[in-house]
Amino acid sequence: MGPSEQSFFDGVGAVVAVVAHPDDESFGLGALLDHLTARGAEAAVLCFTRGEASTLGTATGDLAEIRAAELAAASAVLGVTRTELLGYPDGRLDRTPLRDLVGQVRRLAFAVRPSHLLAFDVGGITGHPDHVHATRAALLAGRELGLPVLGWTVPDHVAKTLNTEFGTAFVGRPELQLGQALAVDRTRQRRAIACHRSQATANPVLYRRLELQGGTEHVRLLRGAAADIARVGKGREDGT
Numbered sequence: 001m002g003p004s005e006q007s008f009f010d011g012v013g014a015v016v017a018v019v020a021h022p023d024d025e026s027f028g029l030g031a032l033l034d035h036l037t038a039r040g041a042e043a044a045v046l047c048f049t050r051g052e053a054s055t056l057g058t059a060t061g062d063l064a065e066i067r068a069a070e071l072a073a074a075s076a077v078l079g080v081t082r083t084e085l086l087g088y089p090d091g092r093l094d095r096t097p098l099r100d101l102v103g104q105v106r107r108l109a110f111a112v113r114p115s116h117l118l119a120f121d122v123g124g125i126t127g128h129p130d131h132v133h134a135t136r137a138a139l140l141a142g143r144e145l146g147l148p149v150l151g152w153t154v155p156d157h158v159a160k161t162l163n164t165e166f167g168t169a170f171v172g173r174p175e176l177q178l179g180q181a182l183a184v185d186r187t188r189q190r191r192a193i194a195c196h197r198s199q200a201t202a203n204p205v206l207y208r209r210l211e212l213q214g215g216t217e218h219v220r221l222l223r224g225a226a227a228d229i230a231r232v233g234k235g236r237e238d239g240t
Contacts, residue, residue, distance in 0.1 A: 009035060009182070009219070014042040014114040015150075018105055018138035020093055020130035021051040022071035022085065023196040027206055028120060029152055030078060030189030031217050035182065037079030044082040044112045045075055046105060048134055053091035056199050066198050074195035077188055084108060093130040101137035102144070109145055117142045121151040122222065123171030139222060151222040153178055158212045166205050179220025186210065 015036055019025050025033060025045045037043050050064040060066055068085055075083040086104060088096050105117070119138035124131030135151070142149040159172030173179075190210075193200050200206065 009039070009041075009150075012036055012041050012116050012150075014112055015044070015116045015118050016105070016108055016112055016114045017043065017045045017080075017118040018134055018141075019045065019047050019120070020128070020134040021049055021054075021090065022047055022067040023051065023074070023193075023199045024120070024131070024134075025071070025080070026074045026078065026189060026192035026196055027199075028125060029118060030074075030192045031184035031186050032118065032152060032182070032219065033078045033080060034188040034192075035184055035217075038188075042112070042114075043078070043080045044108060044114070045071075045080050045084070046108050047071060047083070047085045048088045048093055048096075048101060048104070048137075049090040049130065050085060050087060051090050051199075053089075054199060056202060060198055063198065067196070070196045070198060074192040077192040077195060079188075082108075082112060091130065094133040096133070098133070098136055098140060101133070102141045105137055105141035106145060109141065109147065114147065117147050117149045119149060119151055119222070121153045121171070121173070121220070125152065125154060125171060127169030127171050135222075142222075149222040151179075151220050153218045153220050154209070154213065155218065158209060161212055162205060162209060165208065168205060170209075173218075173220075177220070178218040180218065182217050182219060183215055184217050186215065 017029050033043050051067040052064040117138050119135045120131050138149050154172045156172035156174050159170035162168050162170045
């Protein structure tokens with residue numbers, strides 16, 4: 001399916017983006033959030049950790065404080081109207097009871113009243129356990145709230161190229177499982193990325209991914225069934 005103006009997003013009135021780290025909303029979901037807010041949808045971001053365990057930007061000061069300020073600035077660029085930054089342990093989010101995270105998603109959803117949740121695909125895109133666990137929380141919360149969960153996906157060829165060139169662990173999808181292809185303008189996403197100076201300055205993987213993706217993002221409707229929840233921890237889901 002080629003890039004199209006008709007997308008899952010056509011029915012989105014308000015969305016809560018559920019992410020693990022400050023910068024996930026920009027590096028990963030930035031073009032999608034921009035697309036939504038430019039169409040008049042309300043967007044909120046729920047970020048579980050302060051990103052203090054990053055190996056980037058460690059010489060610039062208190063990384064948790066720096067990244068909190070970066071998140072606030074990037075969210076404003078993307079048109080996000082509400083951003084909540086929590087303090088779960090970065091790099092150990094997967095040790096946090098899932099019910100705790102689901103409760104946070106439910107709490108914000110009751111305040112925002114979204115039509116949809118938005119998260120990384122079930123493999124966490126980069127393979128990071130924090131990303132995977134954040135998506136688990138979004139899926140379970142979506143099932144309990146009766147909300148559809150949209151998942152940001154990347155093509156297999158993008159993931160494989162990055163893994164070959166950089167030794168990363170990106171998880172992509174074959175063409176038939178990619179979902180909706182969406183033509184995007186990355187102008188505001190790149191401005192939001194620049195707000196995350198501590199993480200974006202020396203990040204060749206990020207810029208190579210954006211180069212490989214070009215002007216296209218992919219979104220699929222993630223299912224919140226129990227079988228899907230069980231598979232998330234392994235970074236897999238069937239094609240339903």
